[in-house]
Amino acid sequence: KQVANILGVPFSTRGFRETVTYIAERIKNGQKTHVVTANPEIVMLARADRAFQSIVEQAYVVPDGIGIVYAAKWTNQPIRERVTGVELLEALMAEANKHQWGVYLLGAKPDVIRLAAEKLAARYPNARIVGYRDGFFRAEDEEGIVQEIAEARPELLFVALGAPRQDEWMVKYRDRLNASLMMGVGGSFDVISG
Numbered sequence: 350k351q352v353a354n355i356l357g358v359p360f361s362t363r364g365f366r367e368t369v370t371y372i373a374e375r376i377k378n379g380q381k382t383h384v385v386t387a388n389p390e391i392v393m394l395a396r397a398d399r400a401f402q403s404i405v406e407q408a409y410v411v412p413d414g415i416g417i418v419y420a421a422k423w424t425n426q427p428i429r430e431r432v433t434g435v436e437l438l439e440a441l442m443a444e445a446n447k448h449q450w451g452v453y454l455l456g457a458k459p460d461v462i463r464l465a466a467e468k469l470a471a472r473y474p475n476a477r478i479v480g481y482r483d484g485f486f487r488a489e490d491e492e493g494i495v496q497e498i499a500e501a502r503p504e505l506l507f508v509a510l511g512a513p514r515q516d517e518w519m520v521k522y523r524d525r526l527n528a529s530l531m532m533g534v535g536g537s538f539d540v541i542s543g
């Protein structure tokens with residue numbers, strides 16, 4: 350079975366490498382994919398918020414955290430290992446490096462996102478960082494940001510605005526963003542920049 354249900358959230362049962370292969374294939378086939386790396390906190394958020402629940406039901410949800418792996422074990426469902434946000438981001442950057450994909454980074458504080466972009470560019474020189482932008486913008490800047498991303502046509506769009514806002518934001522603009530993969534990455538840019 351490809352999906353495990355944890356308190357109403359449909360989790361992928363693929364292991365880490367399988368997940369990377371699956372997402373990379375979808376990108377190569379031009380299939381739009383919204384990835385949510387969900388930990389127990391995200392599951393509780395979805396239970397409390399119908400709109401967010403509907404967003405995760407339509408996303409590809411991966412088990413971010415050992416709590417989800419245990420919850421699957423207790424309910425006799427086949428999730429073998431966790432797929433964390435930072436590790437998945439790095440693995441997808443490695444794919445971007447291999448295939449010269451474009452990558453756009455949105456979110457975190459200005460110096461954090463600049464440093465994260467520099468470090469990722471240095472580590473994955475064949476990935477094309479087509480743009481980046483901090484996550485403390487005003488409502489009136491949003492239209493310009495969406496246009497910038499749409500024109501950059503990145504294969505990968507990583508967004509760190511905190512959950513559930515990052516996922517609401519991506520879903521709101523999904524049809525205009527021209528990104529194959531969009532994924533909320535929470536505090537990952539802070540980790541990468543540090």
Ligand code: UDP
Binds near residue numbers: 509
């Ligand atoms: N963030 C942002 N704009 C905001 C609020 C948060 O760019 O208006 C960034 C924050 O700097 C951090 C990331 O979103 O890099 C994740 O934030 P937080 O740790 O609060 O969220 P969580 O880890 O719970 O997803």
